[in-house]
Amino acid sequence: MTKRKKLSQGQLRRVRSNQQKRLKKQETHQWLDEQLGPQQEGTIISRFGQHADVESSTGEVFRCNMRRSLGSLVTGDEVVWRAGSEEQSGIRGVIEARHERRSELTRPDFYDGIKAIAANIDQVVIVSAVLPEFSTSIVDRYLVAVEDVGLEPVILLNKVDLLDTKQRQAIERQLSLYQGLGYKVVFASTKQVEGLNDLNQYLNNKTSIFVGQSGVGKSSLVNALLPEQSIDTKEVSEVSGLGQHTTTTARLYHLSCGGRLIDSPGVREFQLWHLAKERVAWGFIELRPWLNQCRFRDCKHQGDPGCAIQEAIDSGSVSQQRFDSYQRILETMEANKPNRNIPGKNN
Incomplete structure (x- = not known):
């Protein structure tokens, strides 16, 4: 696979400058303070550039501007907003503040550093599929990211x-290995209506997010759970064999079971270069009892004498398959990391 050419510092500055110019052009709808109603609570159900859809406490949705001093918002954020006295080109209010997030799922972005995907979630449903290709490596990457932020994962294999x-x-x-580690696993098919009852039980009264590669059927699953939504779906490309993006921005839906579900855009790759190696090891939960137990502090776990993890593999306490996946992640982290300083947070 051809590596993406890394941008120079000058190119990065020009990209950010153009982004700021676009943001200023978008700020055409303004109200005077006296034209705004009282402050009220709301939830971001979707985000579009400098606009966001806010759901009010009564369930009505308002498309709003965001104060420039606010910073970025993501689906699931709890906010304070004010309605305008009249609608201006589809804009109906202004978001003034964001409450502190109780949780967030993040991923590294090649241009912007660490980005939040969604906020205030309880559970991450890692959606994989037999088409375009089932890969435990992708599942392992998502599990590490989910474990790193302390959320509850569910592994869902779609299109069975x-x-x-x-x-x-x-x-x-293959997936029995994950069940043996205590992970919830669902086998699903929207065509044969398989696994949807189990999925509904896991989603019950929680705020969950679907994550996964493009083309694994996340939007089809949302349609099966909420048929009234009629979300557009696409088949896997016959030319490239890769999934095609259907969802372009994360969207929050209310489920009849009482839970909330965020459908997130698919990604072709999910990298972990923003994590320290120690956090990657922590993300493999079966390795935790053996961490810091090796004879040598700088043990690489690759045939080093007195390696506790190797002893755990030999005794069957740790799967060789998962350990190999852990090593592959470490090998690719440096190769995929941008050649520049990455902000700790750039949400």
Whole structure:
């Protein structure tokens, strides 16, 4: 795979300058203070550039501007906003403040550093599929990210109707490893209506987010859970074999079970170069009892004498498959990391 060419500092400055110019152009709808109503609480259900859709306490949705001093917002943020006296080109209010997030899911961005994907969530549903390709490596990357921020993961394998009996048995053996670690696993098919009852039970009375590669069927799952939404879906590209983006911005939905679900845009790759190596190891939960137990403090866990993790693998306490996945993540972290200083937070 061809590596993306890294931008120079000058190119990065020009990108950011152009972004700021676009933001200023977007700030065309302004109200005087006396034209705004009282402050009220709301929830961001979707975000579009410098605008965001805010759901009021009564369930009505208002598209609002954001104060420039506010910083960025993501779906799930709890905010303070004010309604305008009249609608201006579809804009109906102003967001003035954001409450502190009780949780957030983040990912590294090549240009902007660490970005929040969604806020105030309880659970992350890692959606994979047999098409375009099932990969435990992708599942492991998401699990590390979810464990790092202390959220609850659910692994969902979609499109199982495309598997024959032998193929399904093979994938079930692979995923039994995760079930043995205590992770919830769901086998789902929107065409055969399989696994949706189990999924509904896991979503019940929680705020969850669907994450995964493009084309794994996240939007189809939302349609199955909420048929009245009629979200657009796309098939996997026959030319590239890759998933095609359907959802372009994260969107929050209310479920009949009482929970809330955020459908997030798919990604082609999910990197972890923003994490310290120690946090990656922590993300593999079966490694935790053996961390800092090796004879040598700088043990690389690659045949070093007195390696506690190698002893755990030999005894069957740690899976060789998962350990190999952990090593692959470490190998790719430096190669994929941008050649510049990354802000600790740039939300």
